[in-house]
Amino acid sequence: MNVLYITVDALRADHVTSEIMPKTHGFVDKNMEYTRCYANGPGTPWSFPTLLGSRYSGGTDGFGIPGEDDVRPTLAETLQEEGYATAGFTDNRFASSDYNYDRGMDSMWDSGxxxxxxxxxxxxxxxxxxxxxxxxxxxxxxxxxxxxxxxxxxxDTRFVRAEVLVDQVTEWIEDRENDWFAWVHPMDTHAPYEAPDEYQRQYLEEPVSRRKSQKLASAATHRPDDLSDKDWQLQKQLYKAECQYLDDQLERLFTSLPDSVRDETVIVVTADHGEMHGEHGLGGHPQQFWEEVIHVPCGISIPGRSNETIDDQIGLVDIPPTILDSVGIEFPPNWDGHSILPDDDGVVQEREHLFVDVEPELNRDHAGVRHANNWKLMRHDIEGELLLDLNTNLQEDPEGDQSNAATQQYRSLTRVLDEHLDEMEQRRRGETSGVEDEELIEDHLKELGYLE
Incomplete structure (x- = not known):
């Protein structure tokens, strides 16, 4: 059984709709759709340890994952050990071989x-x-x-377009004779939004220039107060244009697989994080844990399994074990995730507590936990701490903070989060570190907009 693993950068869950991304929505709707999938961090550096290694980023000093002497195998290494041909296709520096994500990859297309x-x-x-x-x-x-x-x-764009990555991965797949694992990470929905003109015209009277879109993206991330309502509307429309362009490219990837290959291929579509367009006065994907940033789409197609809509809470950390489970391979016991495939009775092992964190150095004041019952505790460092009940406060209005009112919920989530952070600290003391080159990391943070 083959595996095609698609992890889109900065794709909001609420944009995978029949209006904006009809082909991708159709894929998700016709297979196993996980409506409550959440990233374990607010950006690529904190999501990819989970996506490719089923490990929390908080447990590793520095960025990325450790080198080959690491005791925790990656998804690619596990499949490679089982005889799979493996390849990765990415133009995101934080998801590249610079951060050890080529571990287990026979081929890595990350030259950009x-x-x-x-x-x-x-x-x-x-x-x-x-x-x-x-x-x-x-x-x-x-x-x-x-x-x-x-x-x-x-x-004409900062990042390699999906069209190029799709060409690369389809060419690689065509040359495979035995089981293969292909991971592809399109960057199109990551700011700045620079969709081809024909897609921009579907949402705008006239396309905007590359310079203008870059200037707008920078202001949205670093100076959101400078943006007018008209600016935010333009940013939203540009994002939708990128979503629609990506949708066409993903359809091209799906249809490139002959029926004989498709019938022997597990396909996963998800994202490393979401994006903000003015909610809470913020843009881009700030290092905070609002729903717009951590709620991501997730659809899994497994030959022989019927379509299902699964409303149980899951995390990106659970995707690698699920991929292995779907092809009949046991996942490593030292992974942090678990399989989220329904059992024979249709029951999914829901993730009761979904943890999110950020920064290369563990910061107890900058982490969060989301309970399956929709209570959410967020520690936003200098911005403070919030306890929100999303059942009654779907927009996450900070005025609805329940820290002082819901004492039992607050104590419970505080204890669980602190226990998780204790474990992460213990790991950092006893395991191999990730990448700690401060200058290299700063360059990559600036390129992706985390720093100005």
């Missing part, structure tokens, strides 16, 4: 994410005084060179 220019820049850092004038001059020069190369290549 780990370009020779970036590697040379990294090498220069190691050889020059980073406080010296020469290094600073070269650093400024690289910024100009990067922009120049973008124009020389004629690229």
């Amino acid at each position: 994410a780990t370009s020779s220019e970036k590697r040379l820049k990294h090498e220069v850092r190691g050889r020059l005084d980073q406080d010296g004038l020469l290094f600073k001059a070269i650093l400024r020069g690289y910024h100009l060179i990067d922009d120049l190369l973008l124009n020389i290549r004629g690229d």
